[in-house]
Amino acid sequence: MTKRKEMQLALQMISGYGAEFSAWRMPGTDPAAYTNTDSYVERAKLAEKGKFQMIFIADTPALTVDLGPQTPMFPMDPMLALMAVARETEHIGLVATHSTTFNQPYNIARQFKALDVISHGRVGWNAVTSSTPAAAANFGIQVASRKERYAMAHESIQIVQALWGSWEPDAWTLDTEGGQFADMEKIQPINLQGHYYASRGPLPIPPSEQGQPVLFQAGGGAEGLELAGRYASGVYANPYDIASAREHRQALRQSAARFGRNPDDIKMYAGFMFSIGATEEEGLERRRQLMSFNPEEIPSRVSYLGSMVGLRLSMNSIDIDQPLPGDLLDRAYANPQDPRSSRALQLLKQGLSVRDVLAHGVINYHPVVAGTAVQVADFLEEWFLAGATDGFSVVPDIAYDGVADFVEQVVPILQERGLFHKEYEGKTLRENMGIPYQYGSAETK
Ligand SMILES: Cc1cc2nc3c(=O)[nH]c(=O)nc-3n(C[C@H](O)[C@H](O)[C@H](O)COP(=O)(O)O)c2cc1C
Known part of the structure; x- marks a missing residue:
C-alpha cells in the first residue's frame, strides 16, 4: 500500500x-x-x-x-x-x-x-x-x-x-x-x-x-x-x-x-x-448565541475556566463581558493537568472577555476553531x-x-x-x- x-x-x-x-x-x-x-x-x-x-x-x-x-x-x-x-x-x-x-x-x-x-x-x-x-x-x-x-x-x-x-x-x-x-x-x-x-x-x-x-x-x-x-x-x-x-x-x-x-x-x-x-467574529457570534440559550450553564463554565488557569472565578467576582483584570491575569497559570489550559490562558491574555474565551470552546472536549x-x-x-x-x-x-x-x-x-x-x-x-x-x-x- x-x-x-x-x-x-x-x-x-x-x-x-x-x-x-x-x-x-x-x-x-x-x-x-x-x-x-x-x-x-x-x-x-x-x-x-x-x-x-x-x-x-x-x-x-x-x-x-x-x-x-x-x-x-x-x-x-x-x-x-x-x-x-x-x-x-x-x-x-x-x-x-x-x-x-x-x-x-x-x-x-x-x-x-x-x-x-x-x-x-x-x-x-x-x-x-x-x-x-x-x-x-x-x-x-x-x-x-x-x-x-x-x-x-x-x-x-x-x-x-x-x-x-x-x-x-x-x-x-x-x-x-x-x-x-x-x-x-x-x-x-x-x-x-x-x-x-x-x-x-x-x-x-x-x-x-x-x-x-x-x-x-x-x-x-x-x-x-x-x-x-x-x-x-x-x-x-x-x-x-x-x-x-x-x-x-x-x-x-x-x-x-x-x-x-x-x-x-x-x-x-x-x-x-x-x-x-464569514469572519472570525461571525463564527464566534454563532457560539455566543448557542451559549445564550442556556444562561444557567454559564456560572459553572466560568468557574471551570477559572480552575483551568488557577483562579477562583465566579459571576459575582468578575464581569464576564470584560477582559480579566490585570491583577488576576498576573496570577493566572495554565493548569498542567489539563491540556486545554494553555489555549484558555493565551486567549485571556490577548484581552478577550471571559464570555468570548468560553465562546472559543476552550472547555469543549475536542479542540474548537470558531472562525x-x-x-x-x-x-x-x-x-x-x-x-x-x-x-x-x-x-x-x-x-x-x-x-x-x-x-x-x-x-x-x-x-x-x-x-x-x-x-x-x-x-x-x-x-x-x-x-x-x-x-x-x-x-x-
Ligand atoms: C474518541 C473516543 C470515542 C468513544 N466513543 C464511545 C462511544 O461511542 N460509545 C461508548 O460507549 N464509549 C465510547 N468511548 C469510550 C471507550 O469505550 C471507553 O469506555 C472509555 O475510553 C473509558 O474506558 P477506557 O479508558 O478503560 O478505555 C470512546 C472513547 C474515545 C476515546
Missing part, C-alpha cells in the same frame, strides 16, 4: 443536532430531528459530496443527559440510521459504535456484516468497551474493571472476525443447473469458546466487496493501545494538542508493529469541532503536516448548516492545498481508507 499524503475525514454524527447541546434551538434546525432519519441521510449525502471517507456514529445505549434543556446525545439506533443512509449513498463509509461489553458477538457479527453486504462494502465497527454506568444498568450489570472489559473485548472481536470469515469467500456457488446454492464444505462452524463469550457459527452471510467490515477502536490506556494495535484499522482519539496527538499516533503505530502489522495500516482520527462564519473556513483549514493543515494525525473526526457545532459550511467552504481549500482527495479512490471503505483487504480473523488475513 502506498503511503498517503492526504488527510482523511470522518463526519461525526451524534444526535441529529450537532456538538453543542442547544443546537436544537437554533433557527433553521428541526427541533424534532432526533426522530427524523432524513436528517442523517441529508447530512451523509452532503458529506459524500465533500468526499468524506466516512460518517461515524458514536453511541452509548443510555439516556445520559437531562432532556429538560438538552437533546439526547446519541441516535435512536445507529445501525438503523446507517441502514437508511446506506440506501441513499454510494461511496461514503458507514461506521457505528457497538459495545463489546453489552452485545453478544454473534449479534454484532450478523448486523455489521449484513450492513456491509447491503452497502457493498462500506461498513466499519467501532468496538468500544463502554464505561458508562447508565448504559451498564440498561443491561442489568455494573461497569466491570478495565481489565475485565478489555478481556471481553478481545474475545468479542476474535469471535466476530471468525464469524465473518466462517463463510469462505468462494463458498457461494449459486449453481442453478447443478442445484447447489452454496458449498457447505466452505461454510463451517467456528466453535469458539471463551471465558465470557462463545459462538458455534457459521454466520450465513457471504463476503462483501471489502470482505468484511473495517474494525475501529476508541478507548484509553495500555489496554486500548494493545487492542487497537492488534485488530484496528482506524482509531478515534481525543487529543487536545499537537504534541499529545503525535505521541498517541506514534504509540498506535508502534502497537500495530508489535503485532506484526504495517504501521501505515492503522489510521488515527482526531476529534475536532468547528463553528464557521473562517481558512482558519479551520489552517488548523487541520498544521496538525496533519506535523504528523499529529492521519485524519479528523469532525463535529459541527450545529449539524443543520455546519456540515454544508464545511463541505462547501473548508473542503475546497484543503483540496486546493493538496491536503485532501478530490475523488474517492474506490468503492469500498477499505479502498478509501487505503488499508488492505481482510477476511476472517486478524491472524489469518
Whole structure:
C-alpha cells in the first residue's frame, strides 16, 4: 500500500443536532430531528459530496443527559440510521459504535456484516468497551474493571472476525443447473469458546466487496493501545494538542508493529469541532448565541475556566463581558493537568472577555476553531503536516448548516492545498481508507 499524503475525514454524527447541546434551538434546525432519519441521510449525502471517507456514529445505549434543556446525545439506533443512509449513498463509509461489553458477538457479527453486504462494502465497527454506568444498568450489570472489559473485548472481536470469515469467500456457488446454492464444505462452524463469550457459527452471510467490515477502536490506556494495535484499522482519539496527538499516533503505530502489522495500516482520527462564519467574529457570534440559550450553564463554565488557569472565578467576582483584570491575569497559570489550559490562558491574555474565551470552546472536549473556513483549514493543515494525525473526526457545532459550511467552504481549500482527495479512490471503505483487504480473523488475513 502506498503511503498517503492526504488527510482523511470522518463526519461525526451524534444526535441529529450537532456538538453543542442547544443546537436544537437554533433557527433553521428541526427541533424534532432526533426522530427524523432524513436528517442523517441529508447530512451523509452532503458529506459524500465533500468526499468524506466516512460518517461515524458514536453511541452509548443510555439516556445520559437531562432532556429538560438538552437533546439526547446519541441516535435512536445507529445501525438503523446507517441502514437508511446506506440506501441513499454510494461511496461514503458507514461506521457505528457497538459495545463489546453489552452485545453478544454473534449479534454484532450478523448486523455489521449484513450492513456491509447491503452497502457493498462500506461498513466499519467501532468496538468500544463502554464505561458508562447508565448504559451498564440498561443491561442489568455494573461497569466491570478495565481489565475485565478489555478481556471481553478481545474475545468479542476474535469471535466476530471468525464469524465473518466462517463463510469462505468462494463458498457461494449459486449453481442453478447443478442445484447447489452454496458449498457447505466452505461454510463451517467456528466453535469458539471463551471465558465470557462463545459462538458455534457459521454466520450465513457471504463476503462483501471489502470482505468484511473495517474494525475501529476508541478507548484509553495500555489496554486500548494493545487492542487497537492488534485488530484496528482506524482509531478515534481525543487529543487536545499537537504534541499529545503525535505521541498517541506514534504509540498506535508502534502497537500495530508489535503485532506484526504495517504501521501505515492503522489510521488515527482526531476529534475536532468547528463553528464557521464569514469572519472570525461571525463564527464566534454563532457560539455566543448557542451559549445564550442556556444562561444557567454559564456560572459553572466560568468557574471551570477559572480552575483551568488557577483562579477562583465566579459571576459575582468578575464581569464576564470584560477582559480579566490585570491583577488576576498576573496570577493566572495554565493548569498542567489539563491540556486545554494553555489555549484558555493565551486567549485571556490577548484581552478577550471571559464570555468570548468560553465562546472559543476552550472547555469543549475536542479542540474548537470558531472562525473562517481558512482558519479551520489552517488548523487541520498544521496538525496533519506535523504528523499529529492521519485524519479528523469532525463535529459541527450545529449539524443543520455546519456540515454544508464545511463541505462547501473548508473542503475546497484543503483540496486546493493538496491536503485532501478530490475523488474517492474506490468503492469500498477499505479502498478509501487505503488499508488492505481482510477476511476472517486478524491472524489469518
Ligand atoms: C474518541 C473516543 C470515542 C468513544 N466513543 C464511545 C462511544 O461511542 N460509545 C461508548 O460507549 N464509549 C465510547 N468511548 C469510550 C471507550 O469505550 C471507553 O469506555 C472509555 O475510553 C473509558 O474506558 P477506557 O479508558 O478503560 O478505555 C470512546 C472513547 C474515545 C476515546
